[in-house]
Amino acid sequence: MMNVSIDTDGTGVVTLPGLSVPITAADSDAARAQAVEVLVAYTATTGRRQYAHAIDTGTSLMLTIDPDGTVTVDGEHARALTPVNEPSADEEPAQPIRETVDELPATRAAIPEPAADTAPAPTPHIDPDFDLTNGGERRSRVRSAMITFDDGSTETIRGTILLGRRPPEDAEGVDATVTVDDPARSVSKSHCILSFHDGTLWVTDQSSANGTTVTEPGKEPIDLTPGHARTVVTGTRLHIGNRSFTVTIPAPRATRAR
Secondary structure, three states: OEEEEEOOOOEEEEEEOOEEEEEEOOOHHHHHHHHHHHHHHHHHHHOOOEEEEEEEOOEEEEEEEOOOOEEEEEEEEEEEOOOOOOOOOOOOOOOOOOOOOOOOOOOOOOOOOOOOOOOOOOOOEOOOOEOHHHOOOEEOOOOOEEEEEOOOOEEEEOEEEEEEOOOOOOOOOOOEEEEOOOOOOOOOOOOEEEEEEOOEEEEEEOOOOOOEEEEOOOOOOEEOOOOOOEEEOOOOEEEEOOEEEEEEOOOOOEEOOO
């Protein structure tokens, strides 16, 4: 099961199998939208229904996410958690995670419970191609990235990939493994995870012996903190032990919004 945590200051984290995706936004509404996008993008790569437990600014929710982008909030199991600091009487209550990212209303509204004698409302559909960061412009989805090793060999990255000198074939929470040739044994057996979802590539060091170093174009090298995911851009070079590889992420093509 996936987990989501959203705080009132717009920060949070989405925990996927083998990967934690940090959320940083201007407020909880924007953080909520980012979290839903991550859940939908990950579920699309698995091809099967996924479930998530969300703690959304003091409210516990259960979410069901289908591969077609449909997200259902289980209102029956929603419950308010006791906050550390009680809000003032005139403070507006936080809104639970929305069921769509296609429409972001300016005002907050609680999700109403349907009356017993009324038919349930149709389940909203989340369009995974909808781009919140570009005025609602629709994009063709970038479905894979590519890494080019220092010996010229290449690997295509789709979903979540475990890289290492001898990664276990039955590793939990990954879609595939990539074996890195390293006679010097400077690369750990399970060295790092690369996860590509909805045009963004994350890298997470798996507590490797020699660490993972990220060097973005024009910037100083950064040693990753084990277990903490970091996004990387095209042209980034990653060093794992004595081996290295460069990231290439195709640019999405803008299409006419439907």
